[in-house]
Amino acid sequence: MTSANIAGVDHVAIVVKGYPRLSETFIAQEILGIQQAGIPYRIVSLRHPTDKKRHPIHGRITGNVDYLPEYLHDEPLRVLAGWWKARRMPGYRAAMAAWWRDFARDKTRNRIRRLGQAMVMAAELPADITRIYAHFLHTPASVARYGAMMRQLPWACSAHAKDIYTSPDWEMREKLAAMDWLVTCTRANVDHLKALAEDPAKVNLLYHGLDFSRFPEDWPERPLRDGSNANDPVIILSVGRLVGKKGYDDLLRALAKLPGNLHWRFVHIGGGKGEKYQALAQELGFADKCDWQGPQDQAEVIAACQKADLFVLASRIEKDGDRDGLPNVLMEAQLCGLAAVSTRISAIPELIRDGVNGLLVPQRDENALAVALQDMICDPAKRIAMGQAGNDIVRRDFSFHAGMRELGRRFGIVTVESPEITGTDNITATRQE
Incomplete structure (x- = not known):
């Protein structure tokens, strides 16, 4: 028996900005858990x-x-058909009134596109959909809100990082008032959003967590590299898109400050425009020590973690407020037994405890980052001990399955047979009273 056969379980439309995306493993993991x-x-x-x-x-x-x-102009007939059907829906006028209020404060093409997409969604969703659930509080939540109003459906949201800190407060307040509930992946986000909500109880902490079954239970015995052997350098791994908030220019400049007799190799995995970072490494004089591998799937990322000695992510807050929340790659690296060097922003300190499972430095501080990197490169015993501590912390506090059970409860089910989502698709559920 599955929840599809039980009264009271939502039939959910999951609104995302793009699908599939390599950079949003956490969304794919959650969707699979829902399935x-x-x-x-x-x-x-x-x-x-x-x-x-x-x-x-x-x-x-x-x-x-x-x-x-x-883009609405790419499919004008579909947009027209969506409007023709949506305008007859009982919530159409209320949705349009909300949109006009929003448009008065945000006169952009993007705002118009959100309305057109919402009309198409409202017109085309099957009749059995009972809830709309958006990932990200900015554009996807706008489409979800307008469409839910047209269809007179309840809606909810999962908020993350950029969507929170680059959205205007007025818009987040109104969305929080309109939705049933919101989950977000860090305590820092919870505190920020609770301060904006008329009903703070709507805002709830739900770590993304990891599905441990996708990771090796053991990691290889790592050589005690200490940077003294030019033929066996310490491997420093970083995984992240080549965008400003990841701080890769700060990291490269920190690497340039390391002593010349310290031997290391920098491996980067992630998409984005790498030319300027590769040029910076060339300018700083160590391009030959860098391995730019481009986008990789999760299995390849895990394999890279298994081979590395140290993980680093120099996250920072951009001028527009954009920032990381709690990057999944930090959890993945820790689960693979890698100590981490990162920055004290957002929710990173919720995972990385300075001196326990890694080292934390101030954002945009190249000197402090260089000192931390040198410390970790030269001390393999410390790295190994911190990697073990990180694995213990992730397994104790960041299990995906605990969060999935909570999300399932919000969609109307309680799993009763299995404490974990497994590789099968058969989990018995009961109605949430």
Whole structure:
């Protein structure tokens, strides 16, 4: 018996900005968890995929994917048909009134596109959908809000990082007032959003966590590299998109400050425009020590973690407020037994405890970052001890399955047979009273 056969379980439309995306493993992991819990769902994507690779997890997700018009002028007849049907819906006038209020404060093409996409979604969603659930509080939540109003459906949201800190307060307040509930992945986010909400009880902490079954239970015995052997350098790994908030220019400048007799190799995995960072490494005189591997799937990232000695992520807050929340790659590295060097921003200190499972430095501080890197490179025993501590912390506090049970409860089920989502798709559920 699955939840699809039980009264009271939501049939969910999951609104995402793009699907599938290599940089959003946590969303794919959650969707698979929803599928395995037996919750009926379909994915509604505002954009078509652009990544050339897919994670293995995407191959296990079997739900329907509806792609909305990415640009309204590309599919004018579809947009017109959506409007023609949406205008007859009982909540259409209320949705339009909300949109006009928003447009008065945000006169952008993007705001118009959100309305057009919402009309198409409202018109095309199957009749059995009972809830709309958006990932990210900015654009996807706008489409979810307008569409839910048109269809007179309840809606909810999962908020993350950039969507919170680059959205205007007025818009977040109004969305929080309109939705049933919101989950977000860090305590820092919870505190920020509770301060904006009329009803703070709507805002709840839900760590993304990791599905441990996708990771090796053991990691290889790492050589005690200490940077003294030019033929066996310490391998420093970083995984992240080559965008400003990841601080890769800060990291490269910190690496340039390391002593010349210290031997290391920098491996980067992630998409983005790498030319300027490669040029910076060339300018700083150590391009030959860098291995720019580009986008990789999760299995390849795990393999790289297994080979590395140290993980580093120099996250920072950008001028527009954009920042990391709690990057999944930090959890993945820790689960693979890697000590981490990172920065004291957002929720990173919720995972990395300075001196316990890694070292934390102030953001944008190249000198402090260089000192921390040198300390870790030269002390393999410390790295190994911190890596073990990190693995213990992730396994204790950041299990995906605990969060998935909570999310399942919000969608109307309680899993009773299995404490964990497994590789099968059969999990018995009971109605949430």
